[in-house]
Amino acid sequence: MALGLRDGGCTARGCETSASGCHAHHDDPWSRGGLTDLANGRLLCPRHHRLAHDATYAMTIHADNTVSFTRRT
Ligand SMILES: [Zn+2]
Numbered sequence: 001m002a003l004g005l006r007d008g009g010c011t012a013r014g015c016e017t018s019a020s021g022c023h024a025h026h027d028d029p030w031s032r033g034g035l036t037d038l039a040n041g042r043l044l045c046p047r048h049h050r051l052a053h054d055a056t057y058a059m060t061i062h063a064d065n066t067v068s069f070t071r072r073t
Contacts, residue, residue: 007019007022007042007043007065008043009021009022009043009045010022010043010044010045010048011042011043011044011048011065011066011067012044012045012048012051012066012067012068012069013062013066013067013068015045015047015048017045017047017048019043021045021046022043022044022045022046022049023043023044023045023046023049024041024042024043025041025042025043025044025049025052026041042065042067044067048067048069051069052067052069055072056071056072057069057070057071057072058070058071058072
């Protein structure tokens with residue numbers, strides 16, 4: 001699938017999960033002030049996909065299209 005070809009696996013920084021073990025996640029434009037990334041979608045492994053939907057974590061999208069998660073304080 002297209003996302004697998006583009007991302008090659010989980011897009012979380014430091015995560016080695018390959019595309020076959022990942023889910024497609026759609027970034028939420030509204031939560032980023034209307035800024036959208038290239039395809040508004042990325043691959044995340046189940047663990048990071050859960051964090052992406054966890055309201056207690058903030059997801060930061062970096063210029064190289066990787067993401068990192070920080071716990072909201
Ligand atoms: Zn991951």
